[in-house]
Amino acid sequence: MGFTAQSVGGQLTFADLENGGDDYTDRSLFDTTLVVVDLETTGGSPTEDRITEIGAVKIRGGEVIGEFATLVDPGRLIPPQIVTLTGITEAMVSDAPTIAQVLPSFVEFARGAILVAHNARFDMGFLRQNAARLDIDWPFNASLCTVTMARRILTRDEAPTVRLSALADLFDVSVRPTHRALDDARATVEVFHRLLERVGNQGVGTYRELTAYLPRSNPRLRAKRTLARDLPARPGVYLFRGPSDEVLYVGTAVDLRRRVLSYFTGSDPRRRIGEMVNLATRVDHVECAHALEAGVRELRLLAAHAPAYNRRSTQPHRGWWIVLTGERFPRLKVSRTPTEDALGPIGNRTTAATIADLIGQAAGLRSCTTRLGSASHHWCRSESVGGPQIGGCNAASDLPQTLPDYLPRVTAVRDLLSGDSDDVLTVLTDRLIRLSDAQMFESAARHRDRMSATIDALARCQRLAALCRIAELVVARPDQDRGWELAVIRHGRLASAGVARRGVAPMPVAATLVAAAETVVADDGPLLGAAPEEAGLLYRWVTEPGARIVSASEPFALPGACAERWSAWSQTAHAARTAPRRAG
Known part of the structure; x- marks a missing residue:
C-alpha cells in the first residue's frame, strides 16, 4: 500500500462538513480539498463483487497534495476478462492487504474532503457497501461525478461518449487512463479541472453552485430503471417505445444495459430526452457483434421508424x-x-x-x-x-x-x-x-x-x-480482448458482421460470414444506392489504424487525381478561416 501526503493550511476538517455546511458548500472549489478516487473490481455489482485496487489523488487549489494507492486482496478469483482489462492478476493481489485493512486508511486519507469520481455511482456504491459490511463509519456526504459533469457541460457533438479514455483524448491530458486505479484517478483530476474551466465563466465556482447547475435525479425517472432490467451488457441498439408501441427514440451503445440505465438518472440535460423517457413504456434491443454493426443498425432503424425524439439520420437518402x-x-x-x-x-x-x-x-x-x-x-x-x-x-x-x-x-x-x-x-x-x-x-x-x-x-x-464500387470487401479489426471484429461489406452496405474470439481462428469465421451475408444489388448513382451515412461509417471503420483487408473483389483505391490530394490545402484554408484576425 502506498500513501503520500503533505498538510496544507486551511484544509477542511470533518467538523467543517458535519457542522458547518455553508463552510464548504459555499466555498470556492479551488479552495476546497477534494479527493479524486478510482477503483478496480472483480465485476460490476457492489454486493456480489469485490475491490481489487484503490487509487486516489488529494487536490486543493489546483495542486496535488497527496496520493493513495494500493492493491486489495479480493478474497476470490479474478475473472479472466477483468485480468485482461486491468492487468491485475491473482498473483499480484495474493500478498496485498484486505479491504478490512485498506478501507480505514482510505477514510482517514480522504476525511474532510469532497469525493470525486468518474461514474461516482459505481465507485461510491462499492465503497459504501464495503463500509457497511465492515461496520466502518462513512463520513462522506458530498461527492461529484465527472460523468454527470461531462454530460451536462459538453455537447453531444463534442463528446459523443463520456468514457474516461474519450475525455482524456478530448482534453489531451498528460496522464492517460490505463484501467489501473491511480492512473485513472490522475487522469480524472485533469478531466475534472478542464470541466470546471468550462463553467467558471457561468458563475459556477462553489460546490453548491455546481450541484445546482448539474441535473438532479427525478424519482419518476428512477422508477423506470426496471425497463433496463433484462438488457445485456453487450454492444447493440436500443429502442424506446411509447404507449402505442411507437418507436420514440433509437440509440446505440457498447454496453446496452449501462447506457439505457443512464437515461433514468436525470443526467441528460436535453428536455426532449426527459420527456421521451417519461413517455416510454418499454425498451427493446438488438444485440450486435460489435460497435460497427450497432452503428449501422441504428442508422437503418432511424430510417425505418423516423422516431420523433431523434434529430438526425432519419432520412438517409435525403440531400x-x-x-x-x-x-x-x-x-x-x-x-x-x-x-x-x-x-x-x-x-x-x-x-x-x-x-x-x-x-x-x-x-x-x-x-x-x-x-x-x-x-x-x-x-x-x-x-x-x-x-x-x-x-x-x-x-x-x-x-x-x-x-x-x-x-x-x-x-x-x-x-x-x-x-x-x-x-x-x-x-x-x-x-x-x-x-x-x-x-x-x-x-x-x-x-x-x-x-x-x-x-x-x-x-x-x-x-x-x-468503397461502394467494390462488390465484396471483407475486413478484420483487432478488438480489446485480442480477438477480431469482422465485417462483410457489399457495395457500401454492411452485409454481415461477427467476431472471432481470442483463440479462435478468424478465417473460418470470415468464410461463414461471407456465406451467410446479405445479397446486395447495386443501384444507380455514384454510391450505387448505398445510404451516404452508412457508407461513411463503414469507410471510417475500414480505414482506421489496425484494420486489415481479408479479401476484396476489386482493389480498394482512390482515383489518381482525387480531391483527397488537396486535403492539406483545404485544412489550411479552414484554419485560416477560423484563426482570429489581428487588430490593425
Whole structure:
C-alpha cells in the first residue's frame, strides 16, 4: 500500500462538513480539498463483487497534495476478462492487504474532503457497501461525478461518449487512463479541472453552485430503471417505445444495459430526452457483434421508424446533389436525384448551389437556363471582354460556340467529379492567387472558403464511391480482448458482421460470414444506392489504424487525381478561416 501526503493550511476538517455546511458548500472549489478516487473490481455489482485496487489523488487549489494507492486482496478469483482489462492478476493481489485493512486508511486519507469520481455511482456504491459490511463509519456526504459533469457541460457533438479514455483524448491530458486505479484517478483530476474551466465563466465556482447547475435525479425517472432490467451488457441498439408501441427514440451503445440505465438518472440535460423517457413504456434491443454493426443498425432503424425524439439520420437518402443536365450543351444544377457522375450529397442547398456555380465558372459551363433546342451552336453574348458579368452566363462569349468547342468543358467537369483530373481545381487556385495579388482580400477569402467546401465535397464523394464500387470487401479489426471484429461489406452496405474470439481462428469465421451475408444489388448513382451515412461509417471503420483487408473483389483505391490530394490545402484554408484576425 502506498500513501503520500503533505498538510496544507486551511484544509477542511470533518467538523467543517458535519457542522458547518455553508463552510464548504459555499466555498470556492479551488479552495476546497477534494479527493479524486478510482477503483478496480472483480465485476460490476457492489454486493456480489469485490475491490481489487484503490487509487486516489488529494487536490486543493489546483495542486496535488497527496496520493493513495494500493492493491486489495479480493478474497476470490479474478475473472479472466477483468485480468485482461486491468492487468491485475491473482498473483499480484495474493500478498496485498484486505479491504478490512485498506478501507480505514482510505477514510482517514480522504476525511474532510469532497469525493470525486468518474461514474461516482459505481465507485461510491462499492465503497459504501464495503463500509457497511465492515461496520466502518462513512463520513462522506458530498461527492461529484465527472460523468454527470461531462454530460451536462459538453455537447453531444463534442463528446459523443463520456468514457474516461474519450475525455482524456478530448482534453489531451498528460496522464492517460490505463484501467489501473491511480492512473485513472490522475487522469480524472485533469478531466475534472478542464470541466470546471468550462463553467467558471457561468458563475459556477462553489460546490453548491455546481450541484445546482448539474441535473438532479427525478424519482419518476428512477422508477423506470426496471425497463433496463433484462438488457445485456453487450454492444447493440436500443429502442424506446411509447404507449402505442411507437418507436420514440433509437440509440446505440457498447454496453446496452449501462447506457439505457443512464437515461433514468436525470443526467441528460436535453428536455426532449426527459420527456421521451417519461413517455416510454418499454425498451427493446438488438444485440450486435460489435460497435460497427450497432452503428449501422441504428442508422437503418432511424430510417425505418423516423422516431420523433431523434434529430438526425432519419432520412438517409435525403440531400442535394450537383448533376450535369442532359441538354445538348450541359450545365450544372442542384437536384434531389443523383446521376451516375453526380457530386454529393450535400446537406444544404445553398452550399450545393455555391459549389456548382464555382465549378461551372472555372470550367466555363453555361449557367443560363435558356432553351437552346437542337441548334449546333449556342451564343450567350457577353457585354464585356474578359468574362461574364455578375448575374450573366458563365459561358458568355462574343462569338457563337459549337458543340465541339463546348464539350471539352463538360469533359473537364466529369473528370473532376470522377477524380480522373483536378485541372479545374488548379484553375480555381490560380484565380485565388490573382485576387490576392490584386489585394482583393475579402474576395480572395470568399473564394478560398468556397474552394475549400468544393474540395471537401469532392473528396467525400470520391472516398465513398471508391468503397461502394467494390462488390465484396471483407475486413478484420483487432478488438480489446485480442480477438477480431469482422465485417462483410457489399457495395457500401454492411452485409454481415461477427467476431472471432481470442483463440479462435478468424478465417473460418470470415468464410461463414461471407456465406451467410446479405445479397446486395447495386443501384444507380455514384454510391450505387448505398445510404451516404452508412457508407461513411463503414469507410471510417475500414480505414482506421489496425484494420486489415481479408479479401476484396476489386482493389480498394482512390482515383489518381482525387480531391483527397488537396486535403492539406483545404485544412489550411479552414484554419485560416477560423484563426482570429489581428487588430490593425
